[in-house]
Amino acid sequence: MYINLEEKDSLSVLENDYLGHLSYIYQNKPFVVPITYFYDPERKLIICYSAEGHKMNAMRKNNQVALSVVDVDGLTRWKSVMAHGKFEQLFGSEAKAYLHSFSLGIKELIARKELKELSFISEFSSKTINENIPMIFIIKIDEITGKMRRD
Numbered sequence: 001m002y003i004n005l006e007e008k009d010s011l012s013v014l015e016n017d018y019l020g021h022l023s024y025i026y027q028n029k030p031f032v033v034p035i036t037y038f039y040d041p042e043r044k045l046i047i048c049y050s051a052e053g054h055k056m057n058a059m060r061k062n063n064q065v066a067l068s069v070v071d072v073d074g075l076t077r078w079k080s081v082m083a084h085g086k087f088e089q090l091f092g093s094e095a096k097a098y099l100h101s102f103s104l105g106i107k108e109l110i111a112r113k114e115l116k117e118l119s120f121i122s123e124f125s126s127k128t129i130n131e132n133i134p135m136i137f138i139i140k141i142d143e144i145t146g147k148m149r150r151d
Contacts, residue, residue, distance in 0.1 A: 001149065001150055001151075002147055002148070002149050003147065003148050003149075003150070004145075004146070004147055005079065005081070005145075005146030005147060005148055007144060009079075009146060009148075010081045010083075010144045010145060010146035011039070011041070011144060013069055013071050013079050013080075013081045013146060014039040014046070014067075014069055014081055014083060014144070015039045015041055016071070016109070016113075017069050017071060017109075018036055018037060018038060018105075018106050018109050018110070019034065019035075019036060019037075019069075020034070020035055020037050020067045020068055020069040021033065021034055021035070021067070021068045021069075022034075022035040022037075022048070022055070022065060022066075022067055023065060023066040023067070023068065024055065024058050024059050024062065024064075024065045024066075024087070025058065025062045025064070026054065026057075026058035026061070026062070031054075031055070031058065032068075033055060035048055035050075035067075036048070036106065037067060037139075038101065038102045038105040038106050038109075039105075040101060040105065044141065045085075045138045045139060045140050045141060046067055046083065046085070046138060046139040046141065047098050047099075047101060047102040047105075047136070047137075047138055048102070048136075048137055048138070048139070049099060049102065049134040049135060049136045049137070050134070050135050050137070051134065051135065052133075052135055056089070056135050056137075059087040059089075059137070060087075060089065063086045063087040063088070064084070064085075064086065064087075065084075065085060065086070065087045065139055066082055066083065066084045066085070067082070067083045067085075067139060068080070068081070068082050068083075069081045069083075076149055076150070076151050077149065077150055077151060078148065078149055079146060079147070079148040080146060080147050080148070081144060081145070081146040082144070082145050082146070083139065083141050083143070083144045084141070084142050084143045084144070085139040085140050085141040085142045085143075086139065086140045086142065087137055087138075087139060088137060088138050088139075088140060089135060089136070089137045090136045090137060090138060091136075095136035096136075098136050098138065099134065099136050102136075
């Protein structure tokens with residue numbers, strides 16, 4: 001049976017995970033890439049970071065993006081959420097503050113869900129900060145929808 005999730009249930013899926021797939025448009029083509037994210041329930045937005053490159057250039061040109069998150073318990077037991085919103089790059093002290101929230105939030109989620117204590121961002125994200133200066137961005141959610149399937 002498929003059921004539409006209420007907004008609060010969709011937000012709960014978003015809040016209780018940190019891996020998703022970011023969708024964006026570049027040169028009239030859709031792209032989907034895996035990404036580590038943190039949903040900040042107080043600010044009601046998604047925090048991410050990336051190195052400079054294709055994804056960042058594309059989102060600066062077209063700020064309409066989507067993040068998909070799937071919580072799978074089994075073949076016929078899952079929840080899927082799609083958050084549509086607007087990309088906004090942050091700079092300076094504001095970016096540092098958001099990166100701090102991102103890091104603390106992810107570490108807390110991993111400690112709770114996976115019972116692992118982590119110290120550094122490189123332990124849970126494929127991007128290494130030493131490569132380049134990280135680009136911090138947020139997704140301001142315009143709409144969130146979700147579905148679930150249960151036996």
